[in-house]
Amino acid sequence: MTTSSERIGARAAKPGTPRGRVRRTPATWVKRGGLANLIFLLPLLLIFGMFSWWPIIDSFVISLQHTNFVVTTWADPFWSNFTFVLNDPTFWIAVRNTGYFALLALIFGYPLPIVLAVLMSEVKRAKAVFSVLAYLPVVIPPVVAVLLWKTAFYDAGRTGVFNTILGWFHIPPQPWIQDTVTAMPSLVLEATWAAAGGTIIIYLAALTNVAPELYDAAEVDGAGIWKKIWHVTLPQLRGILLITFILQIIGTAQVFNEPYLFTKGGPVQSTTTILLLIYQYAFQSSDGGSNLGAATALSLMLAAFLAILSALYFRATKGWSQN
């Protein structure tokens, strides 16, 4: 029987010693297949490094410079790109608009997939048909979907698709994206239609994990359908709801497709979001087309904000998820 000190001594034994742990050297690392591991990892490291990590580092650098990719100078003072953004009135408009989009999407777009998933899970037959129908909008390419809505559905004349339907109910034609008040809600409507399907599928899968005994117990206690949803379904889905909540916040904070394709930020900047402003800084200013320093500065500010928000969110909800 070896004592602990003997075992410790065994750790310092020379390489190749059959008993105890061997000393780790580069040679032993290669022999154990470390090189093969590295080679298999290399493509991942190269691709992520080139296309993800290096651009992030480069963004930090560019946010401290004035550049148009031909002539580059360091910003003086080095924070001047950040103060440029903070002093730009359009920045505050973009923040307000992005917050408005996120809020509308949360109020109307967040509960909708839950409700639909619960309804669909109650359907006895043809559940697959409903799943396919729900997912179809997700499958349509985003640009195609937006152009479809923009030219056909949201046509603000009397003959636009939605306006014709409203006309059957004697509701006057709506301006949809042509009016500063209705433009953002119109964008939220299309965005919800396009994205709800994916979340419905996730919720449907999560609902299968809810134990039916809980529903039986609730029934015994005299709960109706809404009480069952509130007291059984939602608490059981809590973990996944918390995740989709923060994912939605992060996603809607970065909305670009809808503002760019529908209205290019109009009318009168009512749909200019932070991502669209970054795009405009990067590609639509007069200095040969680019104010990349401001664009990367704003990108970094958004990333920092979302990172801090996520950290606080996970800290606050640590005790809330599954038990």
Added chain:
Amino acid sequence: MKSRRKAAWLAVAGVAAASVALSGCSGSSGGKDANGKVEIVVASLQPGASAEALAAFQKQVKTFEKKNPDIDVKGEEYNWTGTTFAAELAGGTLPDEFGVPFTDSQTLAKNGQLADLTKYINKLPYAKKFNPNVISVAKDDKGHIYGIPFTPYAMAISYNRADFTKAGLDPNKPPTTWDEVETDAKAISKALPGVAGYMQMTSGNTGGWELTSATYSRGGRMESTASNGKVTVNTDNDQTKAALAYLHTLRWDDNAAGSNFLLDWDGINQAFGSGKVAMYMSGSDVITALVQNDKVDPKNYGVTVIPVDSTNSEAGVLSGGTVAVVNVKDTPEQQAAAVKWIDFYYGQPQVEQAPAVTQAKALQANNQIVGAPTLPIFDKATYDEQQSWIKPYATPGLLDNVAPFTSQILNENIVPEPNKHTQDLYGALDSVVQAVLTQKNPDVDALLKAVDVKIQALIDADPDQAAIK
């Protein structure tokens, strides 16, 4: 374990071999291809051009290559946009020869993003003949030349002749004052529900561009330069406010502006081509693009001068155009070859009969527009002479349809676009134009003052402006 390691080493060897092979494919060889010919990539047409337009272009490429056997020309569909230019230049994917708008050529030259072509252009026979106002956009303040301007245009009103007839108006007598435009627009909107009688562009910086044009036509200016060179932005002038009030009335009182108020250059061309807009403010030569991209029938197309306030001596017509420039990263051989192409494709057809006729024949054979109205690059005599050479090949009916423009334009005061932070200015004005079209009671004064403050700050921050005391 051993076989896995073997597999790994084989994979490494494979990847290494592949990357060596691939690296042989890419990379520039100094612009020379396998036969030692100088290879240049030139901007051919707007993306989305029809097959016939491309065929016409290819014909001209062949003619050039026959004349210059040591140059190999490849055409590439290209459209200069501020969004893609800087990235394409840095990434090396720009064509060797391409066009940039008049508003941006001087900024790009100052930024070192265009090749200095002074010594090549000065060798051209017509180098001294350029209209000084036109060539100035291609020069920097030291007098170096960075390109050749072509297709200078003036702002105009394009209109749908069939819509005029259906509304009981005479398509050969288009409106000549802004009041007449309003009357005709009302008549068309009443006769053809769902059609906008008159509309202007409103987004993608084109809203500010056309508002500036409307201001010029009433005698106002957006930017003024003092004698010491200090530039002041003054968008809240009476003429701009009048132009905005005009649009507001057209939209809310006359109901003659249709129902789509978010239109950029492509959008309004498409709307015109599909019959949703009957009259709109456009460049005078837009018919070329309308035929290439939007299936417009030249027989149904009319264009007239933008109404100018004859009581105001400052009133004039905004003009612009494109400068043919060369990629600053090209070798000297490529630059020389590119200038030869620019001379062949843009220069010679303006001053010599044979090239003008050859080009017109190629366009005509492929149903492309010959005779789109432009402004003289050199002088009126040269312009008239060139027009007489291509007249036999002009698109049938087009010369009559554009007569309301061509007969009047040279009597007008031609005014160049503002040249400080032009795109920023236009972009900021987009919102103001959209405001009067989408809000019943916008505070136009406040909106214009905000634009002044914003653009003035940008201008004042420029080193050359900051240096002026």
